[in-house]
Amino acid sequence: MASCTPAILALLAALATPAAGLELVSATPDGGFPAPYGMPISQRLGSSADGQVVLFQSYANDLAAAGLDQNGLVDVFVRDRALGVTTLASIDAAGTASASAGAFSARLSADGGAVAYTSTSTDLVAGSADGNGPTASDAFVRDLASAATELVSVNAAGTASGNAESTALAISADGACVLFSSNATDLVAGFVDANGPTRPDLFVRDRQAAVTHWVSRGIDGQGANREVGGALLSADCRRVVFASAATNLVAGGIDANQTIDVFVHDLQSGATSLVSLNLTGTASAAGPSRNPRISADGGLVAFSSTATDLAAGFVDGNGDGEDLYLRDLAAGETRLVSVNAAGSASGNRGTLSAGDPYALSEDGRWIAFPSPATDLVGGVTDTNLAADVFLRDLASGTTILVSAIPSGTRTGGSESLRPQVAINGTVLFDSESTDLVPGLRSGVRNLFVRTPASGALALVTASIVRAGGADASPTDAVLSADGRIVVFASAASDLLAGDTNGSEDVFAYDVLAPPTPTPTRTRTAPPSPTASRTATPSASATPTLSPTPLSSPTDTAAASPTATAPRTAGDCNGNGAVTVDELVRGVNIALGSAALDSCPSFDPNGDGMVAVNELVRAVANALGA
Numbered sequence: 304m305a306s307c308t309p310a311i312l313a314l315l316a317a318l319a320t321p322a323a324g325l326e327l328v329s330a331t332p333d334g335g336f337p338a339p340y341g342m343p344i345s346q347r348l349g350s351s352a353d354g355q356v357v358l359f360q361s362y363a364n365d366l367a368a369a370g371l372d373q374n375g376l377v378d379v380f381v382r383d384r385a386l387g388v389t390t391l392a393s394i395d396a397a398g399t400a401s402a403s404a405g406a407f408s409a410r411l412s413a414d415g416g417a418v419a420y421t422s423t424s425t426d427l428v429a430g431s432a433d434g435n436g437p438t439a440s441d442a443f444v445r446d447l448a449s450a451a452t453e454l455v456s457v458n459a460a461g462t463a464s465g466n467a468e469s470t471a472l473a474i475s476a477d478g479a480c481v482l483f484s485s486n487a488t489d490l491v492a493g494f495v496d497a498n499g500p501t502r503p504d505l506f507v508r509d510r511q512a513a514v515t516h517w518v519s520r521g522i523d524g525q526g527a528n529r530e531v532g533g534a535l536l537s538a539d540c541r542r543v544v545f546a547s548a549a550t551n552l553v554a555g556g557i558d559a560n561q562t563i564d565v566f567v568h569d570l571q572s573g574a575t576s577l578v579s580l581n582l583t584g585t586a587s588a589a590g591p592s593r594n595p596r597i598s599a600d601g602g603l604v605a606f607s608s609t610a611t612d613l614a615a616g617f618v619d620g621n622g623d624g625e626d627l628y629l630r631d632l633a634a635g636e637t638r639l640v641s642v643n644a645a646g647s648a649s650g651n652r653g654t655l656s657a658g659d660p661y662a663l664s665e666d667g668r669w670i671a672f673p674s675p676a677t678d679l680v681g682g683v684t685d686t687n688l689a690a691d692v693f694l695r696d697l698a699s700g701t702t703i704l705v706s707a708i709p710s711g712t713r714t715g716g717s718e719s720l721r722p723q724v725a726i727n728g729t730v731l732f733d734s735e736s737t738d739l740v741p742g743l744r745s746g747v748r749n750l751f752v753r754t755p756a757s758g759a760l761a762l763v764t765a766s767i768v769r770a771g772g773a774d775a776s777p778t779d780a781v782l783s784a785d786g787r788i789v790v791f792a793s794a795a796s797d798l799l800a801g802d803t804n805g806s807e808d809v810f811a812y813d814v815l816a817p818p819t820p821t822p823t824r825t826r827t828a829p830p831s832p833t834a835s836r837t838a839t840p841s842a843s844a845t846p847t848l849s850p851t852p853l854s855s856p857t858d859t860a861a862a863s864p865t866a867t868a869p870r871t872a873g874d875c876n877g878n879g880a881v882t883v884d885e886l887v888r889g890v891n892i893a894l895g896s897a898a899l900d901s902c903p904s905f906d907p908n909g910d911g912m913v914a915v916n917e918l919v920r921a922v923a924n925a926l927g928a
Contacts, residue, residue: 324815325810326799327809328357328810329366337363340806342377348790348791348809349410350782350784351411351413352413352414353787354785355383356383356411356415357384357788357809358382358410359380359792360379360380360409362376367390371399374400374402377406378391379391379406380392392409393422393424402427403425404422406424408472409421410471410472410474412476413476416446416448416477416478417446419445419455420442421440421469422440422443423438427454431463431464434466435468439467440470441454441465442454442483444510456469457515459490464487472505473534473536475536480507481508482505484531486500486502486503495525497525502531504518518545518575521549522553527552529548529549530547531545531549533593537597541569541570541571541600543568544565544578545595546565546594546606547564552577553566557586557587558587563592563593565577565604565606578630578632581612581613582617588610590611591608593607596663601632602632602633604629604632606627607626607661608626609624613628613637613639618649620678621676624649624650626640626650626653641676643678644679645678650679651677654674664726664784668697669724670697671693671695671723673732674690674691675690682712683711683714687715687718690720692705692722693705694753696728705732706732709911709912715739716737716738717735718734723781725785725786730752731750731751732750733749734749735747735748739760740893741893743772744772748776749773750762752782752812752814770893770918775793775795777791778792778793779791787815791810792807793808798810871904872904873889873920873921875901883925888901888902889918892913899911899912905918
């Protein structure tokens with residue numbers, strides 16, 4: 304029996320229903336996989352707010368119309384999923400070939416209508432002079448409706464590109480504004496460089512007004528006197544948030560900590576304000592602050608800091624660990640996000656390492672973040688002593704563990720990182736844990752998505768040839784703002800049939816298409832006194848959904864009906880025999896393609912999941928062993 308088990312399980316996995324809602328994005332015009340090209344998808348994926356338009360970058364030369372892409376370099380593509388059409392965004396001014404030097408660092412507007420990107424190509428805009436030489440990059444925007452490309456990093460005279468390199472960083476929801484960094488000194492009148500020729504300043508190009516705004520301008524009329532970074536643009540093009548150790552950005556001598564702080568620049572008023580203020584509002588916080596995020600309407604800013612004087616009633620639970628905060632700009636209030644379950648102090652092991660990604664939802668209600676802290680939620684055993692993913696509901700003041708095993712009683716066995724969160728509380732993250740769903744391989748990261756309505760954890764990167772995850776880790780992923788679509792890149796060969804190119808491809812996963820997986824019980828921390836105020840919803844151009852509250856603080860998943868389940872593992876109808884159809888159903892349950900309550904007997908131990916050993920037991924029963 305033992306020797307034939309792998310073959311039987313492989314056959315059952317092949318018969319089982321593959322994950323619904325997965326489609327190839329980086330498809331050739333005939334819908335197939337691109338030919339082998341050996342180079343990876345580069346740098347960045349993007350999605351419109353509703354996930355119907357997808358941005359990706361690729362070295363493949365057979366994604367657009369025949370003969371169009373001949374540069375052998377990375378180019379920018381946009382896929383309209385509804386139409387099944389891929390458009391080459393980094394196309395020359397004549398519309399006959401890809402950009403001569405390729406393109407990169409692309410950003411897609413939330414409405415799916417415009418793409419900002421960076422390129423050293425000189426053939427993208429007709430009549431535009433190159434002001435910085437063939438090796439320096441410029442920022443561009445492609446209007447997909449008009450099929451026109453515009454130079455964003457244009458000099459103040461409007462005659463050529465800026466005199467040094469520029470890089471596109473962000474684009475507003477409607478594509479009207481583009482945030483970019485630049486070393487150029489001729490983009491705005493009166494520019495004075497105060498941080499050196501190799502440290503860029505920040506600018507926003509208002510395409511409708513044909514005006515370039517200097518964001519990192521100091522109160523002395525010069526540029527920031529130290530490096531600026533981590534810049535983001537609010538979806539409504541109202542504000543830019545960024546981090547800098549510059550000391551000349553705000554007046555009154557309040558920035559005196561000689562370290563990195565978080566600032567926000569108002570594009571309407573032209574004023575720059577210090578976000579990482581101390582509790583009294585009289586000086587910068589007594590420690591570095593960085594990693595800013597901004598809501599769609601620009602009213603809420605999240606950031607991380609080691610300072611202990613930012614929020615009222617703060618008690619430091621982790622020494623010099625980095626904690627997570629949210630600043631309400633209108634109210635002038637800062638609150639602690641990474642608060643422990645008791646609401647009495649910050650988490651006991653800090654929140655973020657330098658550069659660890661976390662996410663603020665567009666409407667400012669949710670923050671998803673990784674943390675090694677073991678006291679952020681109650682009733683959960685932390686077994687991995689590594690980063691886990693948590694979700695903070697700023698409206699209710701509750702925190703839940705997202706990267707929990709199906710029973711909800713402990714963390715996954717390995718670290719979980721890089722969360723993203725939608726306006727309805729759906730969370731996407733990746734993990735090396737092998738116990739979040741059955742059949743996961745050791746040493747391979749997988750993508751998971753947790754939906755708020757059911758509290759279910761679904762495997763995004765599911766294999767079609769075996770129970771569990773794919774045979775390679777994803778390299779990039781993005782969640783649409785409405786929580787419906789996950790776009791990701793992977794070199795795995797077993798996500799969809801026919802993938803033989805041995806290269807990275809781009810896929811889209813529809814969160815609502817697969818059958819509901821086994822619910823995960825959620826342990827929730829009680830509301831803390833520091834998070835009683837409700838974040839103000841955004842009023843941006845981004846399509847919105849009504850936020851859906853997560854499960855209540857108690858265990859909301861129905862208990863597995865093991866008390867009434869058939870005694871024979873795999874016997875769904877209780878007739879004492881296990882059929883092939885029942886075995887296929889069991890594999891589908893293990894894959895997350897069928898609900899456990901369709902045949903609870905596949906879960907003899909009642910832990911809410913179907914493991915490989917339980918499938919083996921059912922196969923043995925079918926064979927009469």
